[in-house]
Amino acid sequence: MFRLIASRVMQSLLVATAVTFLAFVLSDLVGDPVQNMLGPDATIQERADLAVQLKLNDPLPLRFVRYIGDLAQGNLGRSYRTGEPVLTMILQRLPATIELAAVAFLLTLCIGIPIGVYCGIHPKGLMSKALLFLTLVGVSLPTFLTGVLLILVFSVFLGWFPAFGRGDVVALGGWTTGLLTPSGRHALVLPAITLSLFPTALVVRLVRAEIAEVMQSDFIRFCKARGLPARLVHYRHALRSSLMPVLTMLGLQFGYIIAFALITETVFSWPGVGQLMVQSVQFADIPVMASYLMLTGFLFAGINLAVDLSYIVVDPRLRASIVRVKS
């Protein structure tokens, strides 16, 4: 088991290194820092001097090592667009994104799983069929479209919720939160729903399929024969044994929520990291793009690792079989 965990960790480290290298290649080979810093009027000698001064003529591996050294000190470079340090820009906007993603993820869990169980238990019911069709719509609709349609209905026509910004935020140490003010909570509603629609629909479909399969199995029939109440059969026994694939998908979904947050943030002018990324793509702002790529890469590698490791914790059979094979 130790070897299995070690090899998974190694694999994640490999991915993280690959992503870092990609970010390095991006910021190193694309664009010309000398050109950016001196402008078009500089002489050839000035250019050559600056290149030597910035150690741009060193061999590639050496520059990569120095790049990693910079990263370790939290130096992600400066944005071409604003001139600010990239790390500051990202840290400033991170709370907004995490808050949005966390609320959307919670919504996904609290809505997706019960509906999925319901549809799995009543596969022939009219209600389940209607819900299932809705999930197909949810899976199909692009995130930005959901956002625009929600804004149209709930902000423009009904005027219930604001369509942009975060409302008032409260600073707690280095963290800003909108959850503590009425206008902040109000502003969170539409973006969170928009962001959670796609993963919720996916969770419903997966949970339904899993439950429907488990409900056919012998041990559920036995549970019913023992006269257990339906609620216990469905949630304690059926849901529990179908949670494995759901767990994997939820882990991946959290990563996807972070990624899709960039669309939601753009639609709702939500001041988060995703919006920053979209702006930097439009302005070809390489340092910001490279940093965002690296951060999300680490995040995804971490999530995948956590999901794989949690498999071993959750499923005792997996542990046992590995031990047997290895010994």
Add this chain to the structure above:
Amino acid sequence: MTCGSLHQLGVVEKTALVIVCVFTLSSAFAPLIAPYDPYNLAAIDILDSLKPPAWMQGGDWRHVLGADDQGRDLLSLIIYGTRSSFLIGMISAMVAAAVGVVLGLTAAWLGGIADTIIMRIADVKMSFPAILIALLVEGISRVFVGPTHGTGVAVAILVLAISLSHWVQFARTVRASALVEIRREYVKAASILGLPAVTIVLRHILPNVTSPILVLGTLNLALAIVIEATLSFLGAGLPASQPSLGTLVRIGEGFLFSGEWWVALFPAVTLGVLIISINILGDGLREVRDPRSR
């Protein structure tokens, strides 16, 4: 996809099929169907700017669905926009399929290190959402091309971005089926006959692994259209002079609060109906082909 399998589709799936066909035809014959040519600057009257749909006050039957901020007829824009979305989606899905098939076959045939490298890259790619990869490719290409470029370049970048983010599923599927086929006798016979590897792979193995590609392609078309629309909506896709559906929603979003909701709503609904129909159709086809997934 035989006619027999079409008969097995349910009512909902058949409706979806009809809708997809209507969209395909209207895209193919856009210049004949659309009331105006939205790319022709001479035909635009700025006085028609933001004209409401015909049934509303101030509306006009010359512009049934109203007009956008430049006075372009919204119906024509939507028809032409659907055409761009369809075209880019199809080309990207095809390029993705081609790249995936080639890499999948290579991995299966060569095995060993080549297989490991290709499938590892696929694994890493799989753990990133397609939209992120597409956005990155888009951003990097912009650095090389520069901010000002023609529609042709924009289309090429879009196709590159979308297909680079979608080839993995094709590669995995093809590799899995090819690995099964390679062990079959006919492949052995072909290699004993001394046929070159390329001939064996392309003439003998490829035809036997194509059937899942079709279903995958249908579902991928919807995905490709979604990615294209999203990129265009984010301002990284087609320019406003030759808008796709995503660009139109982007333009319309700016007028949501000034009361001109139709500029965003009609393209948005069109896009939604198109994608949902393609997905329903793809699901239906998969169920017909593979009854186990029912």
